[in-house]
Amino acid sequence: MTATFVKHELKAFWRSKNTGKSIAVRVVMGLLILYLLLIVCAIGFNLDKLLLKGGGKTDIVVTYCGIILLYYLSDLFTRLQLQDLPTLRVQPYLQLPVKRNSLVRYLAFTALLSVFNLWPFLLFVPFVLKIIMTDSGGVAALAFVVSIAGLTVFNNYLALYLKRKANINGWIFLIAVAVIILIGLSDFLWHFISIRKFSYLFFGGLIKYPLLAVIPVLLGAVMYYLNFLYLKDNLYLEELGSRKDTKYKSSTEYPFLSRFGSVGDLAANELKLIFRNKRPRSALIMGLFFMFYGLMFYPNPQMNGEGYKVFVSMFMTGIFIINYGQFMYAWQASHFDGLLVSKVKFGEFLRAKYLLFTMVSTVFLLLATPYVYFGWKTLVIEVIMYLWNIGVNTTMVLFFANRNYKRMDLSKGAAFNWEGMSGNQWILSFPLLIAPFIIYVPFALFHQANTGLGILGIVGLVCTFTRGFWIKKLEADFHTKRYTIAEGFRNK
Incomplete structure (x- = not known):
C-alpha cells in the first residue's frame, strides 16, 4: 500500500500546474541542503x-x-x-x-x-x-x-x-x-x-x-x-x-477582545491563524527573538548613541508589523474570494489589523522595558518608536499590502521559503525603515536630537488618533485593487 501512496503522490506532483516552478525550487533547495550536509559531514570527520x-x-x-x-x-x-x-x-x-x-x-x-x-x-x-x-x-x-x-x-x-x-x-x-x-x-x-x-x-x-x-x-x-x-x-x-467546535468558540478564547465587538472577533480569528499555521507563527517568533536585539547594541559603547537606539527600538517594537504586515492579505489568500462576498465590512477588517498590530507591539514594548537598565532615555526612545510603529508604520504596511498579489501556503515554514514574496516587498520595505530617520537625522545633525525624537512621537500619536481617516483612505484604495489582488491569489 505504501508503494501505491507514493505513486499517487508522484502523479499529483507531475500533474500540478506549477510542476516546472516546483522542480526549480526543489533543485535549488536540494543544492543548498547538500551544501549544508557537506559542512556537517566535514565537522563530523x-x-x-x-x-x-x-x-x-x-x-x-x-x-x-x-x-x-x-x-x-x-x-x-x-x-x-x-x-x-x-x-x-x-x-x-x-x-x-x-x-x-x-x-x-x-x-x-x-x-x-x-x-x-x-x-x-x-x-x-x-x-x-x-x-x-x-x-x-x-x-x-x-x-x-x-x-x-x-x-x-x-x-x-x-x-x-x-x-x-x-x-x-x-x-x-x-x-x-x-x-x-x-x-x-x-x-x-x-x-x-x-x-x-x-x-x-x-x-x-x-x-x-x-x-x-x-x-x-x-x-x-x-x-x-x-x-x-x-x-x-x-x-x-x-x-x-x-x-x-466544542472546544473553541469565536473570540471567547480571548475574552479581552469581546469588548471590541465584530472587530474583536476578526482580531481573534487573526490570532488563531497565527498560532495554528507555521508561516505566520514564524513571523511572531522572529519578533520575539528580536527582543534580544538590544543586547547587541546597548552594551557596546560604540553603538550606544541615540541614532542606534532609534533603529533598534523601531525593530524591537515593530518587527512583527513589518514581517507580518508585508503579506497582510496573502495570509487570507485561500479564502480571499469568500471575504469579498461576505458581510464583513472591509473597514472593520482593517480595524482588526490595527488592533492586532497594536496588541502585539504593546506586548513587545513591555518585553523591551528591562532595557531601562541602560538608562531612562532608552525607555523613552522605545516608547516613541512604539508610537511611531502603531501609528505610521501600521498605516504604511496596510497601504503596501494593497500592492501584494502573490498568495502563500500557511503550512510551510518561513526558512528558505520565498512564496508570496516579490521584488515589490524589498522595494516597499525601504520607506518603512527610512521614514523615521528622514525626520530624526536633520535634527540630530544640528544637535537637536530631542526635538527630532519629540516630532517622531507627535507624528505617531497624530496618526494613531486619526486612524478613522486613514482607514477610509485605505478602504477606498483597496476597492480599486481588490479584483487584481483576488486574481493574483487564485494563481497557485
Whole structure:
C-alpha cells in the first residue's frame, strides 16, 4: 500500500500546474541542503580535532559525551521551527477499502524522510568509529550508534507530535519553545542544572554498560506510538471538526477582545491563524527573538548613541508589523474570494489589523522595558518608536499590502521559503525603515536630537488618533485593487 501512496503522490506532483516552478525550487533547495550536509559531514570527520582544541585539558571523550544532549535539545528547537509535517490527501482514501492503519503508517514512514534525521549521524558517528571503537571496542560503538538513532527518532516524532497538537491549540507550540529556552537558560545562565553532566552520565555509561542503549530506543518507540494513536484518532475530518467546535468558540478564547465587538472577533480569528499555521507563527517568533536585539547594541559603547537606539527600538517594537504586515492579505489568500462576498465590512477588517498590530507591539514594548537598565532615555526612545510603529508604520504596511498579489501556503515554514514574496516587498520595505530617520537625522545633525525624537512621537500619536481617516483612505484604495489582488491569489 505504501508503494501505491507514493505513486499517487508522484502523479499529483507531475500533474500540478506549477510542476516546472516546483522542480526549480526543489533543485535549488536540494543544492543548498547538500551544501549544508557537506559542512556537517566535514565537522563530523574533524570533530575529534575540534574538541581537542576547544576542550582544553578535558578528555575529548568526556567532552563528546557531554555535547550530545545539547545537540538534541537544539535539534528539537530547530525542528519545531523548520521541519515540515508529512502530508497526504486522505479524503479520497477514506471512502475506499483502505485500512486506516495503512494511511497512518505511511504518514509515520514519510516523517522519517527528513534531512534533520541525517545530521546527527553525519555529525556524531565518525567520532564513534574513529575514537570510541578504537578505545572501547565495537560493542560500545554500536551502543552509541543505536542511542543516536533512538534519540533521533524520538526528537523526530516529538517535534511532529507537538506541531500537530499546536495546530489545534497554538499555545502548545509557544509553551514548548519556552520550556526549551528555560532549560537552556537554567544551564548556561542560571546554572541550576548541567545538561552536559547529565549527557555524560548517560553516554559515558554506555561505554561500561552498552545495554543502556535500549532506553533511547524505547523512548523513540513510545513517541512513534503516540503519534500513531493521535493520527489514527484524528484521521477523519468529522472528528477533528466536532472537537474544535466544542472546544473553541469565536473570540471567547480571548475574552479581552469581546469588548471590541465584530472587530474583536476578526482580531481573534487573526490570532488563531497565527498560532495554528507555521508561516505566520514564524513571523511572531522572529519578533520575539528580536527582543534580544538590544543586547547587541546597548552594551557596546560604540553603538550606544541615540541614532542606534532609534533603529533598534523601531525593530524591537515593530518587527512583527513589518514581517507580518508585508503579506497582510496573502495570509487570507485561500479564502480571499469568500471575504469579498461576505458581510464583513472591509473597514472593520482593517480595524482588526490595527488592533492586532497594536496588541502585539504593546506586548513587545513591555518585553523591551528591562532595557531601562541602560538608562531612562532608552525607555523613552522605545516608547516613541512604539508610537511611531502603531501609528505610521501600521498605516504604511496596510497601504503596501494593497500592492501584494502573490498568495502563500500557511503550512510551510518561513526558512528558505520565498512564496508570496516579490521584488515589490524589498522595494516597499525601504520607506518603512527610512521614514523615521528622514525626520530624526536633520535634527540630530544640528544637535537637536530631542526635538527630532519629540516630532517622531507627535507624528505617531497624530496618526494613531486619526486612524478613522486613514482607514477610509485605505478602504477606498483597496476597492480599486481588490479584483487584481483576488486574481493574483487564485494563481497557485
